[in-house]
Amino acid sequence: MPSNFPGKGKVAVLKTQPETVLEDYRRLMELAEFEAALPKEYETLLKINISWQTWYPACSTAPWQLEGVIRTLQAAGYKLIGAHNDTVVVDTADGEVNNKHKFITDQYNVLCIYLYKPDVRWVRYEPKRPFLVLDQIYPEGVEIPEAFIGKNIVHLPTVKCVHPDTEVVLANGALIRIGDLVEERLKHGGVALIDQDGDTRVPAQAMLLSLADGGQLGPQATRLFWRTPLRGRKIWRVRTRTGREVKVSSEHPFLTPSGWRRAAALQQGDRIAVPRRINIVGESQPLPRLQKTCGRTSTLWLTLPEKTSPDFWRWMGYFMAEGWMQPMKTTCRFWWSNGDPAIQQDFIELTRSLFGLTVTQRPHRPNEHYFDSLQMQEFFEALGLNAPLNAGAKAVPSLLFLCPDDEIAAFLQGYFDGDAGVGPHNGLHVVTKSARLASQIQYLLNRLGVVAFKRERCSRAKPGEDRRWYTEISVYGDELVRLSQHIRLRSAHKQRRIDQLVARRQVGKRPSNWDTIPLEPELFRTVRGGLGFTQSSTGRPGSVNSIENGYTQPTRPVVQYFVERFAQADIYGDFAAPIAYMRFLAREDIAWDHIESIEEVEPDTGYLYDFTMESAPNFIGNGVVLHNTHVFTTITGAMKNAFGGLLHRKRHWTHAVIHDTLVDLLMIQQDIHPGIFAVMDGTFAGDGPGPRAMRWHEKDIILASADQVAIDAISARLQGFDPMSIRFIRKAHEMGLGIGDPRQIQIVGYDIEQEPAWNFKQEDTFASRGQKLIYHGPLKPFEHLLLRTPLVPWSYFASNFYHNVFWYPFIGRPRVRAALQTKWGRLFQAYGDGKVVMPGMQPETAAIALGGLVALMALFIGGVVWLRGRVGH
Numbered sequence: 001m002p003s004n005f006p007g008k009g010k011v012a013v014l015k016t017q018p019e020t021v022l023e024d025y026r027r028l029m030e031l032a033e034f035e036a037a038l039p040k041e042y043e044t045l046l047k048i049n050i051s052w053q054t055w056y057p058a059c060s061t062a063p064w065q066l067e068g069v070i071r072t073l074q075a076a077g078y079k080l081i082g083a084h085n086d087t088v089v090v091d092t093a094d095g096e097v098n099n100k101h102k103f104i105t106d107q108y109n110v111l112c113i114y115l116y117k118p119d120v121r122w123v124r125y126e127p128k129r130p131f132l133v134l135d136q137i138y139p140e141g142v143e144i145p146e147a148f149i150g151k152n153i154v155h156l157p158t159v160k161c162v163h164p165d166t167e168v169v170l171a172n173g174a175l176i177r178i179g180d181l182v183e184e185r186l187k188h189g190g191v192a193l194i195d196q197d198g199d200t201r202v203p204a205q206a207m208l209l210s211l212a213d214g215g216q217l218g219p220q221a222t223r224l225f226w227r228t229p230l231r232g233r234k235i236w237r238v239r240t241r242t243g244r245e246v247k248v249s250s251e252h253p254f255l256t257p258s259g260w261r262r263a264a265a266l267q268q269g270d271r272i273a274v275p276r277r278i279n280i281v282g283e284s285q286p287l288p289r290l291q292k293t294c295g296r297t298s299t300l301w302l303t304l305p306e307k308t309s310p311d312f313w314r315w316m317g318y319f320m321a322e323g324w325m326q327p328m329k330t331t332c333r334f335w336w337s338n339g340d341p342a343i344q345q346d347f348i349e350l351t352r353s354l355f356g357l358t359v360t361q362r363p364h365r366p367n368e369h370y371f372d373s374l375q376m377q378e379f380f381e382a383l384g385l386n387a388p389l390n391a392g393a394k395a396v397p398s399l400l401f402l403c404p405d406d407e408i409a410a411f412l413q414g415y416f417d418g419d420a421g422v423g424p425h426n427g428l429h430v431v432t433k434s435a436r437l438a439s440q441i442q443y444l445l446n447r448l449g450v451v452a453f454k455r456e457r458c459s460r461a462k463p464g465e466d467r468r469w470y471t472e473i474s475v476y477g478d479e480l481v482r483l484s485q486h487i488r489l490r491s492a493h494k495q496r497r498i499d500q501l502v503a504r505r506q507v508g509k510r511p512s513n514w515d516t517i518p519l520e521p522e523l524f525r526t527v528r529g530g531l532g533f534t535q536s537s538t539g540r541p542g543s544v545n546s547i548e549n550g551y552t553q554p555t556r557p558v559v560q561y562f563v564e565r566f567a568q569a570d571i572y573g574d575f576a577a578p579i580a581y582m583r584f585l586a587r588e589d590i591a592w593d594h595i596e597s598i599e600e601v602e603p604d605t606g607y608l609y610d611f612t613m614e615s616a617p618n619f620i621g622n623g624v625v626l627h628n629t630h631v632f633t634t635i636t637g638a639m640k641n642a643f644g645g646l647l648h649r650k651r652h653w654t655h656a657v658i659h660d661t662l663v664d665l666l667m668i669q670q671d672i673h674p675g676i677f678a679v680m681d682g683t684f685a686g687d688g689p690g691p692r693a694m695r696w697h698e699k700d701i702i703l704a705s706a707d708q709v710a711i712d713a714i715s716a717r718l719q720g721f722d723p724m725s726i727r728f729i730r731k732a733h734e735m736g737l738g739i740g741d742p743r744q745i746q747i748v749g750y751d752i753e754q755e756p757a758w759n760f761k762q763e764d765t766f767a768s769r770g771q772k773l774i775y776h777g778p779l780k781p782f783e784h785l786l787l788r789t790p791l792v793p794w795s796y797f798a799s800n801f802y803h804n805v806f807w808y809p810f811i812g813r814p815r816v817r818a819a820l821q822t823k824w825g826r827l828f829q830a831y832g833d834g835k836v837v838m839p840g841m842q843p844e845t846a847a848i849a850l851g852g853l854v855a856l857m858a859l860f861i862g863g864v865v866w867l868r869g870r871v872g873h
Contacts, residue, residue, distance in 0.1 A: 005670075006036040007677075007706030009739035011714045013750040015700050016683065018064070018827040025068025026075075028704045029679065031749045035076060037706035038675035044073060044152040045083045046110070050095035055828070057684035057696035057819045061156040063100035063831045065681040065702070069154060070108045081151070082112035103832040113147055121146045128671050132660035132731070144668065152675040155708070161228045161608035163235065163247035166621040167439075171207035171219030173280035173401045175443060178609045178621065181206065182225040200227040201612075201722065208611070208619045209278065211255070215587035217275055217620075224612035224725065234600045235608070236263040238624075240593040241514055243442070243454025244274060246622040247601070249608055253627035255618065257518040257585060257592065260627050271518045271592040273625040277449035279589075282404040284308045288382035290375055302375035303356035308403055310410035315350040316397065317414020318343070320437070325380060325389035332377035332387060339367040342490050343417055391433040396440040405486070408447050413487040415441070420489075422497040427476040428483070431457070438471035443623065450475060450483045451515065451591050477512055481505055516553035517585050518592050524548060524562070527578050531569045538565060559586040590625070612725055662728040666708060666737050678711050679704045682718070683824050696819055701755075709738025710745045717742050718752060 012031035016024040038044060046069065049061045073080055082105050084096060096102045096112075105112055113120065122143040127135070134142050164179025185204050201224045210220035228249075238254070239245045250264035255273040266272070284307045305312055323336040336359075338344055344367075348359045351371065362368040377387055383397040400411055420430040432438050438454055445452045453474045458467050475483055484502050489495040525548045528538065535541040540561065546552045554562075563583045570579060585592070611619060611628045618627050669676055682701035701718065705711035709732045713723035723729045723740050733740030819825045 005676075005706060007033050009707055009710055009744055010746045010748065011703060011705040011707070011710050012748050013701065013703050013714065013752055015750055016702050017700065018823050021064045021683070021702075021827075022068045022071060024702060025065070025679065026072045028702050028749065029069070029072050029677075032677070032704035032706060034072070034677050034704070034706070037677050038073075038078065038152045038154070040077055042150065042152050042674045043081055044078045044154060044675075045081050045148065046070070047083050047153055047155045048096070048101055048112075049156055050084065050099060050101070054095075055098050055100075055816070057816070057824075060095065060099045061101065062681045062683060062824075062828075063104055064683070064827060065156055065679065066101060066104045067108070069156065069679050070104065070110060073154070074108065078152075080108075080110050082110050083115065083148075083153075084112055085115045100828065100831040113145075115145055123149075125668060125672075127667070129667060131664045131667075134661065134664045142668075144672070149672045151673065152677070153669065153673045155676075155678040156681075161226060161249050161610035162252060162621055162626060164605050164607060164609055166246055166609070167443075169209040169275075169278060169443075169620040171209055171280075173278070173282055173403075173447070174398060175401055175440070179605075179607070182227055182609050185225050186227070201225065201725065206611075208613070209275075209280075210613060210620070211273070211275075211590065211618050211625050215584045215589055217278060217589045220619075221614040222611045223614055226610040226612065226725075228608050228610065230603050230606060230608060233603070235603050237597075237599055237601045238263060238266065238272075238595060239597045240272065240274065240624070241453070241596050242274065242451060242593050242623075244593065244623040246624050246626065248626070250600075252610075255625045255627070263598070266595055266598050268595055268597060270595045272595060273590045274451070274593045274623055275446055275589065275620055275625070276451055276591040277589055278443075278446045278620075279449075280447060282402050282407070284404065284407065285399050285402050287312075287399075288379060290378055290382070301356070302373055302379065303354075304379065305354055308399065308407055310407050311350055312354055313400060313403070313407045313411035314414040315347065315354055316400075317411040317416075318347050318350075318418050319414075320394055320396070320411075321415045321418025323389075324391065325377065325385070325387045327377070327387045328372075331372040332374050333370055333372050334376060335368065335370045337368045338418055340417075340491050342492070344369070346490060394432070394434045394437045396437065396444065400444070405448060408444050409486040412441070412444060412448075412483075413489060416487070417489050417491050417494070420494065422494045422501070424497060424500070427474055427480050427501065428498065429472055429474045431459075431470045431472045433468070433470055435471045438473050439622075441473050445473075445475065445479075445483070446623065448483065448486045449588075450479045450486075452479065477505060478515065512555050514594065515591055516555055517559045517582075519547060519554055519559060519582060519585060521548045521550050523578055524582075527566055527575045527582075528562075530575055531566055533565075533569070538562065556586050556588075593624075660728070660731065663731045663735065663737065666732055667735075669708075670737065675706075676708060677704070677706050678708055680711055680715060682715070684819070685719070696815065698822055698824060701750075707738045707745075709733055709740045713740045713742055714745060714747065714752065718755060 010032065012028050014024050014028045014031075046066070048066065070080060082101075096105075104110075123146045124141045125144045127142075131142075162178060164177060166178045167175045168178050168181065169175060182202070185202050185206075186200070204222055204225045206222045206225075207219050208222060209217055211217055212220075233249070235247050236250055236252075237245065237247050248263050251262050253260035253262050254266060256266075257271055261270075286307055287304055290302065290304065318338070319334075319336060322338050323334060326333045326335060336347060338347065348369070351357050351359050355373075355376065357371045357373060357376070359369045359371050362370060380387070380389065383399060385395065385397060386393075396411070400408060416428065416430060419432070420428050422428050430441070432441075442452045442454050453476070455472055455474075456469055457472050458469050480498065481502050484498055489498065524544075528535075528544065528548075535544040538544050540558070543554060543558050543562075547554050559582060563579060563586060566575065566579050566582075570576060613619065613628050618625055620626070680703040682699045682703065684696050685699040685701070699718075703711055703714060705714075709729060713729050713733075716723040716726055716729065723742060724733070729740040732738055739745050820829060
């Protein structure tokens with residue numbers, strides 16, 4: 001097909017009812033100009049969609065959809081062939097009967113080909129332009145059905161963010177409010193695209209810090225910035241034990257040990273990922289330059305270093321701890337107070353050597369010092385520190401975030417020398433009136449690989465004063481050991497206590513009560529036993545006993561020890577996947593914080609903000625790993641319908657890169673088919689965990705188009721998604737394979753602006769969450785082992801068993817009964833013999849079978865793997 005094919009960028013949409021639906025399909029196809037898109041001299045395939053052998057609303061091609069298309073095409077003189085694919089989790093033979101497809105094709109004498117039968121010939125396809133991913137998935141070559149080549153095809157599918165104050169970490173180490181970042185882009189150079197719900201997106205290539213699949217933190221580019229109006233919705237506030245807090249939409253996902261989970265599904269006590277070590281290679285930064293005259297009368301001329309240095313930042317740490325800036329009539333006074341003679345001397349010498357200023361001791365107050373300088377005020381303002389600068393207004397100059405570790409350590413040393421206390425038994429603590437300064441100190445400690453606790457406390461600064469709220473930063477246990485590797489305080493008594501705490505920690509066994517690894521006891525026991533280890537032979541029987549009996553959760557060093565022992569013993573790779581998962585959990589770059597509270601709160605903003613990332617879909621916000629907002633493709637539609645036709649049973653290999661796969665398949669279609677057309681049924685439409693566990697809705701909508709990208713874009717738009725945020729639509733649009741931007745699409749037949757918002761949501765099932773752990777989560781490195789080896793039948797079994805034995809009897813059957821009472825349900829029953837197959841067992845039996853078969857499967861697989869390991873040894 002040429003790039004400017006007939007009907008490009010045009011979509012027909014109609015509202016319909018059961019009494020008129022067949023005639024409405026004829027009118028719909030005419031509005032979409034099907035005869036211009038489908039040359040009559042070629043045979044035309046009808047790609048019938050069976051997503052489940054059991055009838056379920058919006059899951060498979062509707063019988064009235066199939067009949068309306070066949071009647072229209074036959075009346076126009078087309079020769080038709082039905083096409084059915086097969087999957088390892090769906091019985092197509094039963095499916096075409098139970099979904100009433102066979103009744104329709106027999107009635108209209110349409111012969112069908114079945115791609116799963118052995119007489120179907122698959123031939124190698126030679127691409128006319130480079131693939132995005134298929135040549136990497138199938139290096140031996142992509143095979144397609146020979147019967148598809150040279151025929152028209154008609155697809156018959158169904159229609160199935162964070163608070164602005166959130167600080168994100170840029171790849172250079174800088175912290176910036178996400179609201180400021182997006183708004184700045186919108187004001188300067190960003191071409192904003194706004195949909196009818198008010199969502200605004202703007203292309204942008206900012207480099208953020210992101211967590212890769214293997215658990216490493218590193219830089220990654222954004223593709224889009226997003227601003228979304230709240231439209232009356234509440235937001236969720238998540239607080240963790242270490243004091244991190246983030247406000248998000250209910251749908252915003254967090255990384256948990258079992259994969260990504262949306263905020264509304266989290267509970268108190270759940271574990272979520274936070275950065276442990278934000279490894280940024282910073283550089284010393286040029287300092288602001290001042291003119292010799294600042295428009296004011298100066299008491300002293302100021303000298304400034306050219307660049308930042310450890311000495312400069314140590315001085316700044318001293319001042320942020322115990323200094324304040326006070327404008328006066330003719331000057332600006334800088335006060336500083338500390339009672340340690342060694343620190344006093346260091347501060348005075350640094351002030352002279354760095355700035356050429358003399359520090360004066362306040363009369364009769366030996367601990368208080370000051371100097372006057374208007375130009376120093378100008379310098380502070382250039383660093384973002386405005387006068388008057390008091391305890392509640394203090395903040396870390398943003399320039400420090402760009403600097404190397406030794407300069408960050410120097411600032412922290414000065415700050416802790418001035419303001420911290422070191423308890424004889426419980427670590428280092430510092431209290432400040434400035435909540436912003438406390439969050440920045442927590443971030444700077446993260447830069448050194450130290451996880452600090454932040455909490456609010458109410459106390460009196462001095463006896464007799466009113467109680468006020470302060471923020472306390474604390475460093476305990478192993479974190480204090482790490483901190484001691486970066487800094488040594490000049491305060492002799494503080495450093496002595498730190499040395500004592502570190503020495504005690506390194507000698508005694510003092511397990512952490514928070515920095516533990518959420519390791520499943522049964523998983524650990526299976527790997528240990530399968531590799532032939534007894535508790536004693538592991539070398540740490542006490543730890544084994546605690547893990548496997550759930551007495552305590554292990555610390556990071558303990559898990560790392562066992563990971564290495566198990567990896568050395570697993571010479572055949574039988575346990576490569578669970579060992580890799582344990583290694584991921586114990587990665588040095590992340591820690592598993594505990595959710596202390598999660599609650600729905602009234603919004604204090606009109607907008608939420610988000611990103612579309614280039615690859616790994618996450619970023620760091622307020623010190624938490626946050627995800628950026630069909631199971632794998634968000635929606636299913638015309639482009640997804642080709643998935644089962646052009647790829648054979650090994651098509652599950654592509655799920656990890658499903659978006660690029662769909663674009664590659666569209667390129668193949670436009671090469672091998674003289675004409676392509678899609679007719680989409682939305683009489684029943686589904687949202688949630690599709691396609692076999694959706695929630696159905698009566699929407700009375702039908703769509704048709706010769707442009708596969710455009711029809712999917714309008715379907716997505718109706719469902720409440722921004723089409724250009726869905727990768728396969730955006731990519732196909734950018735490559736010229738169709739039109740994905742709704743503003744460029746011509747809609748005929750029905751004005752979708754008058755359609756009430758559907759507000760559909762994409763969700764996961766138990767089965768799909770397991771798949772995502774493999775395709776996009778910590779089991780990603782073992783996708784090949786789990787899904788491309790003899791182990792793969794476990795996934796087929798799990799999917800079939802979950803949907804057919806558990807989900808359908810408990811949840812699906814009542815939904816089907818309710819659907820059959822609707823107007824479209826009654827129409828479905830009118831086809832054929834009127835019977836509706838509702839398989840499955842009683843819930844009680846299903847529950848027993850579920851437990852029994854899962855246990856039996858686990859025992860069987862574990863036994864086979866163990867036996868193989870023993871024979872190999």
